[in-house]
Amino acid sequence: MTNFLIKGGRVVDPANNLDGVKDILVEKGKICAVSDRIEKDGVRVISAEGKLVLPGLIDMHVHLREPGREDEETIETGTRAAARGGFTSVACMPNTDPPADNAGVVKFILSQAELTGCVRVYPVGSISKGLRGEELSDIGELFEAGVVGISDDGEPVSDSNLMRRALEYASMFHLTVISHCEEKALSSEGIINEGYVSTVLGLAGIPAAAEEVMVARDIILAEMTGASLHIAHVSTSGSVELIRRAKSKGINLSAETAPHYFTLTDEEVRSFDTNLRVNPPLRTVRDLEAIIEGLKDGTIDAIATDHAPHSVVEKEQEFALAPPGMIGLETAFSLVMSELVDKGVLSLEQAVAKMTVNPAKILGLDAGRLNEGADADITIVDPDKGYTVDAERFASKSKNSPFIGREVRGMVETVIVAGQPVLENGKFVLEKK
Amino acid sequence: MNWKRKDLLGLEELKKEEIEFVLDTADSFREISTRAIRKVPALRGRTIVLFFLEASTRTRVSFELAAKRLSADLVNISSSTSSMLKGETLKDTIRNITAMEVDLVIVRHGMAGAPHWLAREIEPGVVNAGDGCHEHPTQALLDMLTIREKKKKLEGLRVAIVGDISHSRVARSNIWGLTKVGASVVVAGPPTFIPPCIEKMGVTVKYRVEEALEGADVVMALRIQRERQGKNLIPSLREYRKIFGISRERLRLSKPDALVMHPGPINRGIELDPDVADGPQSVILDQVTSGVAVRMAVMYLLCGVGKEAISRQLSAVSKKQKAESL
Numbered sequence: 001m002t003n004f005l006i007k008g009g010r011v012v013d014p015a016n017n018l019d020g021v022k023d024i025l026v027e028k029g030k031i032c033a034v035s036d037r038i039e040k041d042g043v044r045v046i047s048a049e050g051k052l053v054l055p056g057l058i059d060m061h062v063h064l065r066e067p068g069r070e071d072e073e074t075i076e077t078g079t080r081a082a083a084r085g086g087f088t089s090v091a092c093m094p095n096t097d098p099p100a101d102n103a104g105v106v107k108f109i110l111s112q113a114e115l116t117g118c119v120r121v122y123p124v125g126s127i128s129k130g131l132r133g134e135e136l137s138d139i140g141e142l143f144e145a146g147v148v149g150i151s152d153d154g155e156p157v158s159d160s161n162l163m164r165r166a167l168e169y170a171s172m173f174h175l176t177v178i179s180h181c182e183e184k185a186l187s188s189e190g191i192i193n194e195g196y197v198s199t200v201l202g203l204a205g206i207p208a209a210a211e212e213v214m215v216a217r218d219i220i221l222a223e224m225t226g227a228s229l230h231i232a233h234v235s236t237s238g239s240v241e242l243i244r245r246a247k248s249k250g251i252n253l254s255a256e257t258a259p260h261y262f263t264l265t266d267e268e269v270r271s272f273d274t275n276l277r278v279n280p281p282l283r284t285v286r287d288l289e290a291i292i293e294g295l296k297d298g299t300i301d302a303i304a305t306d307h308a309p310h311s312v313v314e315k316e317q318e319f320a321l322a323p324p325g326m327i328g329l330e331t332a333f334s335l336v337m338s339e340l341v342d343k344g345v346l347s348l349e350q351a352v353a354k355m356t357v358n359p360a361k362i363l364g365l366d367a368g369r370l371n372e373g374a375d376a377d378i379t380i381v382d383p384d385k386g387y388t389v390d391a392e393r394f395a396s397k398s399k400n401s402p403f404i405g406r407e408v409r410g411m412v413e414t415v416i417v418a419g420q421p422v423l424e425n426g427k428f429v430l431e432k433k
Numbered sequence: 434m435n436w437k438r439k440d441l442l443g444l445e446e447l448k449k450e451e452i453e454f455v456l457d458t459a460d461s462f463r464e465i466s467t468r469a470i471r472k473v474p475a476l477r478g479r480t481i482v483l484f485f486l487e488a489s490t491r492t493r494v495s496f497e498l499a500a501k502r503l504s505a506d507l508v509n510i511s512s513s514t515s516s517m518l519k520g521e522t523l524k525d526t527i528r529n530i531t532a533m534e535v536d537l538v539i540v541r542h543g544m545a546g547a548p549h550w551l552a553r554e555i556e557p558g559v560v561n562a563g564d565g566c567h568e569h570p571t572q573a574l575l576d577m578l579t580i581r582e583k584k585k586k587l588e589g590l591r592v593a594i595v596g597d598i599s600h601s602r603v604a605r606s607n608i609w610g611l612t613k614v615g616a617s618v619v620v621a622g623p624p625t626f627i628p629p630c631i632e633k634m635g636v637t638v639k640y641r642v643e644e645a646l647e648g649a650d651v652v653m654a655l656r657i658q659r660e661r662q663g664k665n666l667i668p669s670l671r672e673y674r675k676i677f678g679i680s681r682e683r684l685r686l687s688k689p690d691a692l693v694m695h696p697g698p699i700n701r702g703i704e705l706d707p708d709v710a711d712g713p714q715s716v717i718l719d720q721v722t723s724g725v726a727v728r729m730a731v732m733y734l735l736c737g738v739g740k741e742a743i744s745r746q747l748s749a750v751s752k753k754q755k756a757e758s759l
Binding site: 194195196198199200201202203204205272313316317318319320321 | 522523564565566568600602605630631634
């Protein structure tokens with residue numbers, strides 16, 4: 001394990017209210033010192049002048065597809081995509097095949113991550129057995145195996161009593177319940193957001209109410225149980241309003257949104273590009289503005305990608321047949337910089353918090369900060385470097401991004417996980433952790 | 434004008450002039466179907482593929498006759514006879530077909546956007562013969578041709594479209610087409626059949642059929658699909674008929690010479706009473722006749738042949754029309 005000194009970068013560490021030019025000394029995988037000027041002989045120096053030095057980013061919502069759909073993504077390729085996007089930790093959703101509804105699958109994911117992954121992988125276990133929404137998974141066993149939360153993501157928990165019991169039961173392990181809010185009776189056979197665009201295209205609509213009805217239900221259950229609830233991929237104006245009101249009442253909940261909900265609207269779907277099919281669907285400008293407002297005032301705590309790889313074969317179909325989802329790990333940070341920080345929506349510190357310390361707090365991870373003594377997970381970014389999103393450059397096994405060809409700013413250059421450089425100057429230097 | 438499009442995917446993207454050009458071209462083709470020998474060599478040596486992945490009688494036969502009357506070579510593919518049954522994807526099927534050098538592909542598909550995607554993927558022209566609930570441009574064109582023939586104009590007419598607007602590609606294409614040429618369109622049906630924000634397409638919405646029919650020059654009834662029953666969009670066909678069915682009595686609210694139209698197939702006694710469907714104001718079979726002419730025009734234009742010939746014919750037609758009007 002090498003020791004090194006990161007010199008002259010602008011260190012932004014929201015957990016410690018730190019924003020300034022500092023040097024960081026890393027020894028034995030830990031952050032040894034953060035200070036105005038550190039001189040030390042015999043250590044490797046990484047110059048970070050003009051760069052941003054951030055706590056390694058945390059994506060609390062990804063799909064790594066292993067086990068089951070290794071043709072779309074593996075833990076190896078998914079974590080490489082994460083590293084390329086500046087993420088040093090990812091929380092992966094349990095809707096694999098077989099699903100992470102038992103300790104065996106969770107242990108498999110952790111061991112694959114150990115063997116093939118290049119960033120930290122935190123499995124999320126399922127709420128219900130087989131993600132069927134009928135019976136609770138062995139949540140205690142999942143907890144012991146190392147899950148950081150539970151979710152049936154991809155499917156909602158339609159049975160309100162099951163959701164209530166999940167919240168209550170998980171609270172004894174201090175596990176956050178991550179809810180995919182979708183009232184299936186309302187989303188029905190919907191393909192895109194219900195509104196003018198669905199009317200023109202003749203595609204069945206998913207009304208905003210399909211999400212909001214369940215957000216409201218879960219808020220009520222969170223209040224009743226006092227358990228820790230997290231609302232995944234918030235996409236509508238009404239959800240933002242419900243969450244804002246719940247927070248002001250002191251209910252224990254948090255929320256995330258994904259970059260596509262603050263950059264794209266259903267108008268884009270007019271092209272019938274299947275990479276724009278996602279669940280929840282892209283909404284209207286009004287919703288997009290409300291999401292931005294929610295990010296600004298703190299209603300939305302975290303930015304997660306909902307990285308959902310799908311093969312070309314599956315996406316090259318009729319729009320209604322193409323599975324919903326888009327990849328996001330490799331574009332998220334640049335989109336946050338270009339669309340939120342550059343446009344003055346969020347300060348750099350706020351933006352970084354939503355991708356580091358906030359998700360860490362929600363999942364109870366000891367990560368996302370640059371304290372002395374903390375694990376050295378560090379991301380170095382060139383904030384001024386603009387580039388065009390290029391599918392050829394993706395480390396992900398899948399290419400289903402609607403952002404291909406988009407001009408963005410903020411290039412991830414160096415990523416350090418547990419004191420080991422994984423990416424340096426945009427190139428992989430460590431194949432395996 | 435010159436026709437510059439490779440494909441005909443919908444009326445949303447067509448300009449008023451283009452719509453009128455297709456209608457004028459169709460007018461010039463009408464007469465061929467009335468000859469003793471109903472065939473001209475216009476598309477001899479051209480290959481047209483009919484790729485129908487959804488049930489159809491009228492539209493399919495109409496395209497088929499149109500192609501034959503223009504002497505094109507015709508290939509018919511349907512989902513039940515294609516290797517898509519063996520699991521071949523739509524993309525592979527269509528690329529294989531086009532590798533055999535074809536000029537035009539006519540696609541009907543149950544899902545919105547499928548023809549648009551194919552049009553991007555393949556070199557030959559693509560005609561949308563109905564994609565899900567999205568568009569059915571040739572149907573709207575033939576409706577407009579029929580109206581124009583009977584009313585001698587489209588601009589300023591009041592057209593009422595009654596039924597399940599939400600699931601109707603015919604309604605969408607007609608709304609785009611009719612509003613572009615200056616007709617005013619009223620749509621009517623229960624709120625469960627009216628899709629959100631449809632006013633933005635330039636129409637007026639009425640929930641009482643009587644209000645929609647009042648003063649209408651054209652009454653277009655849409656097929657109520659029986660499979661919609663049981664999805665709680667309407668309580669029953671019986672109740673639909675009672676509240677929205679076009680009866681002789683209700684039709685009296687429209688102008689005395691109002692046209693009654695239906696894209697077919699009709700549920701007699703549900704959306705249209707039989708005596709209205711077969712009554713003197715009904716032009717339902719004229720629509721079918723117009724269909725062949727419209728599809729001949731579309732194939733002719735998209736196969737990219739004889740643009741000069743078109744303008745020659747058109748000038749002859751307009752001379753003839755002028756002579757008639759004098």
